[in-house]
Amino acid sequence: MAESEQECLDTVVKSGSVLAPWLGVNCTLLLKQDSLACVYPEATAAGSPPPLPIFAVKLEDVVGLKILQDSPFSSSPSVCRAELCTYQKVKRFISSSYYRKFSTEILEFSDAKDFETNYKTAKEWRESIQLQCRKNSRNLFVFSPEQIDRLEPMQLLVIINPFSGRKNGQKLFQNIARPMFDLAGAVIVQEVITERQGHAKEFVETFDLTSITGIVLASGDGIVYEVINGLMARPDWETAIKTPIGLIPTGSGNALVSSLLYEADEEKAVIENAVFQIINGGIQTHDIASVSTGSSHSYMGVLIHWALTGSVDVESEKLRILGGELRTIVGGLISIIMKRGYQGQLSYLPIDEESSVAATERDTSSGEAARPTTSISVSDPIPDNWKTIEGNFVMFIGLMLSHMSDSIMGHSDIKIGSGEHRIVYAFDDVTRAQLLTGLVGSPNTAKYDTFHEIRTRAFRLNPISPGFITVDGELVDYGPIQVQVHPGMMRLYSRIKKCNQSLD
Numbered sequence: 365m366a367e368s369e370q371e372c373l374d375t376v377v378k379s380g381s382v383l384a385p386w387l388g389v390n391c392t393l394l395l396k397q398d399s400l401a402c403v404y405p406e407a408t409a410a411g412s413p414p415p416l417p418i419f420a421v422k423l424e425d426v427v428g429l430k431i432l433q434d435s436p437f438s439s440s441p442s443v444c445r446a447e448l449c450t451y452q453k454v455k456r457f458i459s460s461s462y463y464r465k466f467s468t469e470i471l472e473f474s475d476a477k478d479f480e481t482n483y484k485t486a487k488e489w490r491e492s493i494q495l496q497c498r499k500n501s502r503n504l505f506v507f508s509p510e511q512i513d514r515l516e517p518m519q520l521l522v523i524i525n526p527f528s529g530r531k532n533g534q535k536l537f538q539n540i541a542r543p544m545f546d547l548a549g550a551v552i553v554q555e556v557i558t559e560r561q562g563h564a565k566e567f568v569e570t571f572d573l574t575s576i577t578g579i580v581l582a583s584g585d586g587i588v589y590e591v592i593n594g595l596m597a598r599p600d601w602e603t604a605i606k607t608p609i610g611l612i613p614t615g616s617g618n619a620l621v622s623s624l625l626y627e628a629d630e631e632k633a634v635i636e637n638a639v640f641q642i643i644n645g646g647i648q649t650h651d652i653a654s655v656s657t658g659s660s661h662s663y664m665g666v667l668i669h670w671a672l673t674g675s676v677d678v679e680s681e682k683l684r685i686l687g688g689e690l691r692t693i694v695g696g697l698i699s700i701i702m703k704r705g706y707q708g709q710l711s712y713l714p715i716d717e718e719s720s721v722a723a724t725e726r727d728t729s730s731g732e733a734a735r736p737t738t739s740i741s742v743s744d745p746i747p748d749n750w751k752t753i754e755g756n757f758v759m760f761i762g763l764m765l766s767h768m769s770d771s772i773m774g775h776s777d778i779k780i781g782s783g784e785h786r787i788v789y790a791f792d793d794v795t796r797a798q799l800l801t802g803l804v805g806s807p808n809t810a811k812y813d814t815f816h817e818i819r820t821r822a823f824r825l826n827p828i829s830p831g832f833i834t835v836d837g838e839l840v841d842y843g844p845i846q847v848q849v850h851p852g853m854m855r856l857y858s859r860i861k862k863c864n865q866s867l868d
């Protein structure tokens with residue numbers, strides 16, 4: 365680290381006196397650019413050696429300062445007690461992996477003789493800590509000046525699917541996520557419980573987005589699909605699709621948030637970790653892809669299933685009672701035993717020829733900006749520079765990220781917002797044992813030459829045998845389907861540090 369950078373991090377943003385009640389001593393609370401420490405007061409005197417902290421935390425691990433208005437254990441009725449809540453990484457005893465653990469440090473604000481003034485001081489500290497956390501996240505994760513300046517508290521629209529996963533999304537949100545948002549100072553402007561399929565899409569199509577800074581979804585990937593399509597259906601779609609989206613995994617298919625947590629080096633399928641990705645307001649971009657069938661056009665951001673996994677997605681709906689991923693695993697096992705083949709054709713433009721696939725835009729007569737779509741429609745001839753493969757497909761998955769579900773990883777090297785669709789497929793020479801490895805881990809293309817993979821930004825799938833195609837977990841019209849990636853169009857709340865990201 366450069367010396368000037370270190371000096372900057374060492375600069376004290378705010379300092380003040382506070383009582384560490386368990387020691388019974390007055391100490392100094394020091395807020396620096398990336399840390400918060402409580403030190404003995406003599407340690408901050410000029411010329412003294414660097415202060416030995418009573419405690420020190422990295423701001424990136426801070427959830428917030430919880431002010432306890434009634435403080436039964438405080439030494440005097442004028443004292444305002446607060447808890448500094450952190451969510452820090454802890455190394456596991458046996459393995460080299462980490463998990464996060466909540467911890468608190470108790471502080472008492474007691475300089476003034478009356479509770480109101482001490483309470484006001486505690487509130488000012490809470491705001492300074494929140495502001496510094498947000499500033500850091502803007503500096504670290506968002507490289508756009510106007511985003512860095514905009515430090516208003518998070519104002520969130522929350523959409524909860526009560527039907528997703530084990531049907532306990534509402535409970536998980538209220539018991540786990542909401543207290544963390546409150547602690548972090550995020551304001552929940554409105555909470556919407558979806559009442560039916562399509563409700564989330566309809567809702568975001570007309571909602572006043574100027575009243576919020578982001579949307580949080582407590583659901584599976586199906587609601588992500590609905591929200592992307594709702595935002596893209598708006599007349600102001602160009603700005604609407606840039607609304608940051610936060611993801612809380614309460615569904616049975618949580619591929620997008622699982623990929624995000626994996627990339628952020630966090631444990632997956634842990635609701636707290638997903639909320640932690642959201643609360644400091646860091647943002648990164650992700651791609652969306654146009655999906656055109658003969659009769660419809662939509663946008664996706666996660667994955668496409670056809671053949672075996674398409675059937676699992678649809679037919680395992682009957683197993684919803686099993687909840688979570690068990691439903692997919694049981695459905696997958698049944699389909700592997702049956703091992704059906706699906707005749708079809710896949711045509712695609714290899715990713716290294718991407719320059720020739722600039723998306724054409726639809727004409728609109730309404731005066732709205734033209735929405736991106738596929739460069740060719742399903743009825744157009746396949747361009748000469750595309751490749752075509754044909755056969756009896758047993759497996760076909762088109763991935764825009766690393767994970768297919770909470771615990772099933774498709775490919776560790778597909779990053780969120782990488783601008784590609786990775787198609788993994790197998791013909792009927794694949795064995796059941798090999799398919800099983802693809803169900804419990806990733807389809808190992810290096811180990812088994814029966815698994816194939818393609819990197820592309822534009823493809824057409826033309827299924828011939830009857831079956832199902834699902835896009836982000838939602839069933840689409842069966843028949844030829846044309847797909848094209850539009851890189852970096854949407855934004856996700858995330859702590860993944862990526863340099864030089866353009867958010868324009």
Ligand SMILES: Nc1ncnc2c1ncn2[C@@H]1O[C@H](COP(=O)(O)OP(=O)(O)OP(=O)(O)O)[C@@H](O)[C@H]1O
Pocket residue numbers: 525526527528529530558559560561562563583584585586587590614615616617618836837838
């Ligand atoms: N109140 C509701 N009743 C029934 N279905 C609903 C309701 N609200 C939303 N839905 C629908 O539930 C479906 C699944 O949503 P979601 O992806 O959040 O959960 P999931 O458990 O991961 O499901 P899947 O694995 O099918 O994607 C979506 O098609 C959505 O439109």
